[in-house]
Amino acid sequence: xxxxxxxxxxxxxxxxxxxxxxxxxxxxxxxxxxxxxxxxxxxxxxxxxxxxxxxxxxxxxxxxxxxxxxxxxxxxxxxxxxxxxxxxxxxxxxxxxxxxxxxxxxxxxxxxxxxxxxxxxxxxxxxxxxxxxxxxxxxxxxxxxxxxxxxxxxx
Amino acid sequence: xxxxxxxxxxxxxxxxxxxxxxxxxxxxxxxxxxxxxxxxxxxxxxxxxxxxxxxxxxxxxxxxxxxxxxxxxxxxxxxxxxxxxxxxxxxxxxxxxxxxxxxxxxxxxxxxxxxxxxxxxxxxxxxxxxxxxxxxxxxxxxxxxxxxxxxxxxxxxxxxxxxxxxxxxxxxxxxxxxxxxxxxxxxxxxxxxxxxxxxxxxxxxxxxxxxxxxxxxxxxxxxxxxxxxxxxxxxxxxxxxxxxxxxxxxxxxxxxxxxxxxxxxxxxxxxxxxxxxxxxxxxxxxxxxxxxxxxxxxxxxxxxxxxxxxxxxxxxxxxxxxxxxxxxxxxxxxxxxxxxxxxxxxxxxxxxxxxxxxxxxxxxxxxxxxxxxxxxxxxxxxxxxxxxxxxxxxxxx
Ligand SMILES: [Zn+2]
Ligand SMILES: [Zn+2]
Ligand SMILES: [Zn+2]
Ligand SMILES: [Zn+2]
Ligand SMILES: [Zn+2]
Ligand SMILES: [Zn+2]
Ligand SMILES: [Zn+2]
Numbered sequence: 001x002x003x004x005x006x007x008x009x010x011x012x013x014x015x016x017x018x019x020x021x022x023x024x025x026x027x028x029x030x031x032x033x034x035x036x037x038x039x040x041x042x043x044x045x046x047x048x049x050x051x052x053x054x055x056x057x058x059x060x061x062x063x064x065x066x067x068x069x070x071x072x073x074x075x076x077x078x079x080x081x082x083x084x085x086x087x088x089x090x091x092x093x094x095x096x097x098x099x100x101x102x103x104x105x106x107x108x109x110x111x112x113x114x115x116x117x118x119x120x121x122x123x124x125x126x127x128x129x130x131x132x133x134x135x136x137x138x139x140x141x142x143x144x145x146x147x148x149x150x151x152x153x154x155x
Numbered sequence: 156x157x158x159x160x161x162x163x164x165x166x167x168x169x170x171x172x173x174x175x176x177x178x179x180x181x182x183x184x185x186x187x188x189x190x191x192x193x194x195x196x197x198x199x200x201x202x203x204x205x206x207x208x209x210x211x212x213x214x215x216x217x218x219x220x221x222x223x224x225x226x227x228x229x230x231x232x233x234x235x236x237x238x239x240x241x242x243x244x245x246x247x248x249x250x251x252x253x254x255x256x257x258x259x260x261x262x263x264x265x266x267x268x269x270x271x272x273x274x275x276x277x278x279x280x281x282x283x284x285x286x287x288x289x290x291x292x293x294x295x296x297x298x299x300x301x302x303x304x305x306x307x308x309x310x311x312x313x314x315x316x317x318x319x320x321x322x323x324x325x326x327x328x329x330x331x332x333x334x335x336x337x338x339x340x341x342x343x344x345x346x347x348x349x350x351x352x353x354x355x356x357x358x359x360x361x362x363x364x365x366x367x368x369x370x371x372x373x374x375x376x377x378x379x380x381x382x383x384x385x386x387x388x389x390x391x392x393x394x395x396x397x398x399x400x401x402x403x404x405x406x407x408x409x410x411x412x413x414x415x416x417x418x419x420x421x422x423x424x425x426x427x428x429x430x431x432x433x434x435x436x437x438x439x440x441x442x443x444x445x446x447x448x449x450x451x452x453x454x455x456x457x458x459x460x461x462x463x464x465x466x467x468x469x470x471x472x473x474x475x476x477x478x479x480x481x482x483x484x485x486x487x488x489x490x491x492x493x494x495x496x497x498x499x500x501x502x503x504x505x506x507x508x509x510x511x512x513x514x515x516x517x518x519x520x521x522x523x524x525x526x527x528x529x530x531x532x533x534x535x536x537x538x539x540x541x542x543x544x545x546x547x548x549x550x551x552x
Contacts, residue, residue, distance in 0.1 A: 003172065003175045004172060004174060004175060004191065006175075007174065007175045007191065007193065008191055008192060008193075011191075011192045011193065012192070062214075064190060064191075065190075065214045065215055065217075065218055066218070099218065101219055101221070103219075104215075104219075104221075104223040104224075104226065105189075105190040105211070105214075105215045105218075105223045106189040106190060106223045106224055108192075
């Protein structure tokens with residue numbers, strides 16, 4: 001990892017230890033370019049009330065110039081939230097996360113979590129994106145499962 | 156990160172990334188770049204008035220041609236150097252030497268980092284003058300041209316060591332002895348410092364020297380002194396006071412620096428403002444005169460408007476009166492007409508009666524029939540006139 005990206009992530013980590021916005025929690029980071037965060041929806045949206053969801057962040061050498069890769073992941077007591085822009089394999093369709101015009105290098109892990117939090121807060125539809133099953137068959141497996149295999153040598 | 160492996164040793168080039176420095180004091184968020192979140196390096200300001208490190212905003216613009224903060228369209232041509240005050244402020248911040256992890260303990264102002272790495276830092280890699288292998292500057296033997304990887308014998312124990320490792324060997328060499336400065340005992344160099352620090356004969360100050368006790372003497376007597384020393388009990392209190400004062404002084408210094416910085420910035424804006432002010436004065440004066448003139452014009456217009464208003468009111472009054480007069484005239488006309496009809500009716504009656512009287516008492520020469528006929532004609536006319544005006548009577552009621 002480049003010293004530039006590492007330095008920026010260390011800064012963010014230091015800020016996280018001073019406190020995070022309500023409903024956002026740091027879970028762990030096996031290494032600096034791989035973080036996990038938990039988020040909760042704060043209002044009483046019946047779709048998400050009482051539930052916690054886990055986000056997986058991966059940072060490239062060019063972070064924060066490039067957007068991080070952010071997906072929801074399954075874990076004990078952690079489901080993939082129902083949302084018309086979230087595939088059942090955890091992939092999120094959010095403009096902010098697309099390197100290009102959506103992402104801005106002034107964003108941070110915390111601000112991304114807050115954006116995803118408000119994306120859930122505003123949702124009322126208990127549904128997946130159109131073509132979810134086909135997409136997950138085609139893409140999902142390769143993105144999530146394979147990533148975990150080489151990511152985490154302890155498993 | 157802390158192990159000085161080959162990859163971690165920095166090349167002693169100029170292209171050192173200042174953005175990865177470690178700052179030893181807290182830096183105000185206003186002095187930090189929103190992209191790297193570190194204190195600004197070569198601050199540049201955009202046309203939308205956001206400030207970034209030159210390197211950060213250049214990298215960001217390669218990916219997206221918009222301001223990372225407000226997303227307004229932005230190109231490399233739209234950024235220019237930030238005010239010098241700001242650059243000075245961030246260059247004065249105190250940092251650790253970038254080779255801190257390798258062992259350099261230097262702290263210096265950021266502006267001096269490059270000079271330190273180039274000239275002084277003992278932990279930058281240089282070439283071994285003999286074989287060209289990479290070594291740290293501290294391992295070079297002065298200006299000697301010899302290879303530091305060649306082994307030679309220790310001056311004290313004759314053990315073979317590389318020149319490179321000789322210093323660290325001497326620090327532990329058991330044959331390299333020295334005598335205590337206080338009691339004169341001989342012991343290896345590696346242990347002499349530890350002995351001197353506890354030597355009974357060493358001259359020490361009273362524990363309370365920092366708060367004013369003038370006593371000093373051999374260490375072995377210091378315990379006896381401190382039992383009788385009047386300052387021993389007061390010391391914790393005095394020390395607390397001292398540290399509090401030191402804290403306040405530090406804070407004061409920090410605040411003064413900030414104040415100076417903001418005063419400088421303020422002074423600059425003031426200069427700009429006063430320049431603009433003189434330029435504006437003349438224009439303002441002209442604008443004010445113009446405004447005064449327009450206001451007096453307006454007042455005059457207002458007065459004449461009021462006059463016109465009054466005249467219009469009088470006119471309306473007159474017109475109302477005129478209308479009423481016309482109606483009255485019409486009414487009177489109708490009444491007159493009515494009266495005329497009645498009058499003709501009466502005349503007709505009178506004429507008939509006269510005719511009957513004359514028929515009874517002898518006829519008059521003038522033929523009465525022509526008279527009746529004339530009157531009847533008049534009567535018909537009179538009724539027609541009344542019918543014509545009856546409309547008006549009805550509507551008026
Ligand atoms: Zn920056
Ligand atoms: Zn901007
Ligand atoms: Zn150094
Ligand atoms: Zn050599
Ligand atoms: Zn030796
Ligand atoms: Zn001694
Ligand atoms: Zn004393």
